[in-house]
Amino acid sequence: MSELKINSYVLSELPPEKRRQLIRRVRANNSNVEGVVRGIIDDVQQRGDEALLEHTLRLDGAALTANGIRVSEEEFAAAQEKLDPKLAAALETAIANIRKHHSAQVPQESWMHEVRPGVIAGERWTPIASVGLYVPRGKGSFPSVVAMLCTPAVLAGVPEIAVCTPPGPDGTVDAASLVAARMCGVKTVYKMGGAQAVAALTYGTQSVTPVEKIVGPGNQYVSAAKRLLYGAIDPGTPAGPSESIILCDGSADPELTARELIVEAEHGPDSAALLVTHADEVAAAVVKIIPSLIAKLPPKRRGFVESVMAGYGGIVHTSSLRESLAFVNEWAPEHLRVITESPFELLPRIQHAGEVLLGSNASIPLGNFVIGVNAILPTAGMARSQSCVGVLDFMKRSGFAYVTDEGAAAIAPVAVTLAEYEDFPAHAAAAQYVLDRINR
Known part of the structure; x- marks a missing residue:
């Protein structure tokens, strides 16, 4: 066996280019990957389930049918029955700790204050309507990732939560991951991974409901798909x-x-x-x-x-x-x-x-x-x-305001002045109308 090589750097002696390389660490060659991923995205967008199933067979070795893309109740029950009690207990403990930590992140639903007499402004937090949680499986099975993603999404109050994870060659999903999803309160799990899963969650297929945001780590193909689909979907934290x-x-x-x-x-x-x-x-x-x-x-x-x-x-x-x-x-x-x-x-x-x-x-x-x-x-x-991923990744803020006659009389002239300076005559006229209406 060859001798183990362990890099050693003396920071003060590193040439600038070597230091830049050390800081940059791994950087994938995205050009080839993105070409492949773009083709998969277009295929899934155009052909839906048919393309999703073909790519799942080609890349994951799993021969699924359209009815088998979504994990069934029978599969959830079988996973629960199959799981080692020691592993189930470990998941329960982990999820309880994750829930307790993330509960502290849940924001006050709304707040408001008086900016000046008669001018009330505030903010309100609401959950994202639907999210897809990507759980990789390339180098193993990761029920801990399921717990880390599902728990804050549930605490945020997201109405529609779907986990997607690649199936094994036998067409099944890791039992511990299914049990972890149910422990967290998530009922929808799709057997799909890679760029095809990101495309399916973005555009929807006959069997997959589209979502507003995707959160979770993935390989270079998943990351490339998220980059290419930015704008069509919120790709979440890069991982x-x-x-x-x-x-x-x-x-x-x-x-x-x-x-x-x-x-x-x-x-x-x-x-x-x-x-x-x-x-x-x-x-x-x-x-x-x-x-x-x-x-x-x-x-x-x-x-x-x-x-x-x-x-x-x-x-x-x-x-x-x-x-x-x-x-x-x-x-x-x-x-x-x-x-x-x-x-x-x-x-x-x-x-x-x-x-x-x-x-x-x-x-x-x-x-x-x-x-x-x-x-x-x-x-x-x-x-x-x-x-780091947290409850706020699954929520969004909206500002709100209310203005009394007293408040409008004070701030409408300011709005008129600024609108005229920025050359927005309709803005200026609308603010002036509010002022005139109060003064009538």
């Missing part, structure tokens, strides 16, 4: 290959740090996983420990981690905690694991991260599955402007 930064100082346990470093790396070869530290002794110990940890993984996962350590992962050596924090904010990780002596002191200095897990015990897997924080997070640096 690409998994990534993490482990930020530590000299107080960190090297084995704990090494184990956290390989967590996100086992998702796939295009994942990114970096240890960022000024504690050279910890970094050296981690490098020694990692090979033995990787050796214990199954071959597929071992291959993923090895690819990441030589690709978009490794060790970033800094000169100080200050420099480490600056790099973290520049990189804007999906998952940020802070293993330092005083983690809460660093929290105000962390500006860009999908989630921040503080201290020795807040392991990434705990965040992914059971703490309750949402694990559907922005990737590829999008944490600089995007947020």
Whole structure:
């Protein structure tokens, strides 16, 4: 077996181009992907179920009929019967924690205040009418993703919620995912994935009802479909290959740090996983420990981690905690694991991260599955402007206002002046009419 390669970077010595590459991490060649995806989208839009079934057979190996696209009540019952009670109990605990955390996000239904005498303005929150929740299955089955998506959508009060997830070659959906959907209160699950699922949720087919928004992570084909259909549908938070930064100082346990470093790396070869530290002794110990940890993984996962350590992962050596924090904010990780002596002191200095897990015990897997924080997070640096999925992703705000005669008399002349300056005569005339009507 060849020697494990673990990238090592001294941040202050990196040439500008190498630093840019480190910040950018994986970037897919979208041109070829988008050409393929555009063809699938057009096909589903034109031929509906027929195209959806053909692409499902070709890409997922599942021979479905139109009646089998939607999971039946019998399939839900069979999944419940089949599920290991221990796994069912784990899902119940996870969903309870996710629900409790996200319940705090539910906004006040409406608020209003008096901007000035007689001028009342406010805002009101309402749920999106319908959403599609995309749950991938390419490298495994993910009932935790079902829980992370369904729970906030239900709490938001979305009337129509549909989960879509690729079927296995036998035409079935992962039993734990079906049970998780029902535990959350979601009854509609479609057996479809990839670009064809995004197209079906956007345009609708004979068997699939179109939705207003799609939320959930997916592969490059799913991401490309969302980009191409932007405008026809709200594509939700961008979520690409998994990534993490482990930020530590000299107080960190090297084995704990090494184990956290390989967590996100086992998702796939295009994942990114970096240890960022000024504690050279910890970094050296981690490098020694990692090979033995990787050796214990199954071959597929071992291959993923090895690819990441030589690709978009490794060790970033800094000169100080200050420099480490600056790099973290520049990189804007999906998952940020802070293993330092005083983690809460660093929290105000962390500006860009999908989630921040503080201290020795807040392991990434705990965040992914059971703490309750949402694990559907922005990737590829999008944490600089995007947020973790939450209740507000499934809601929208509307402003409202009421103006008395007193209020109109005070503000209508202002509206007339501004409308005339911006050359909107109909605006000016309408505001003037309100003023004249009051004065009559």
